[in-house]
Amino acid sequence: MTIKVVVADDQAMVRAGFRMLLADQDDFDVVGEASTGLEAVAQVRRHRPDVVLMDIRMPVLDGLAATRQILADDPDARVLILTTFDLDEYVYEALRVGASGFVLKDDPVEQLLAAIRAVANGDALLSPTVTRRVITTFARQTRQPRPAALDELTTREWDVLRGICRGRSNAEIGVELWISETTVKTHVTHILTKLGLRDRVQAVVMAYETGIFDDQPDVTP
Helix, strand or coil: CCEEEEEECCCHHHHHHHHHHHHCCCCEEEEEEECCHHHHHHHHHHHCCCEEEEECCCCCCCHHHHHHHHHHHCCCCCEEEEECCCCCHHHHHHHHHCCCEEEECCCCHHHHHHHHHHHHCCCCEECCCCCCHHHHHHHCCCCCCCCHHHHHCCHHHHHHHHHHHCCCCHHHHHHHHCCCHHHHHHHHHHHHHHHCCCCHHHHHHHHHHHCCCCCCCCCCC
């Protein structure tokens, strides 16, 4: 399957670099480029890509506003935030409005490609180099009430949610809980459905905003 990508960055050299990088891969097709947030919104409307690589700081319309507009147009759109900043409130806000994750521009090439593929496959992620520092820094400034829907989670679903918030993959959670990866995926689906969340990133944001694991120091690696 070919993954259609729109690259949005105000620097022409960065866009060219991503185009060349993705062109070397058999499963990527850069269908559009944008130098402003406004252009990014237009390119996404025109091409309906599988993934949008979105620079967080752009002219005319910044990456946050562009992400919000793209997701308002299509709630199923997948936006992967690109940034050189590992502690940036704009990144946190982008995750809150529904971005599927973020990576640093200087992350290793293999990591960037894996991130795009993961997001295209419906997963969500945070760059391992920054884990959840953005969330832990900014979520605690805006404490939210505990969702009543948390009471609907089973004990096993709580275990899986805890693993998600510790940055564990489905495979790692399965090993820790002695259950199959397929079973973990089922639990993740149930958790997101019960809580009305889009993906794993929003589950982590919710956990930190509400402080549901604050009394458990092992949550943060």
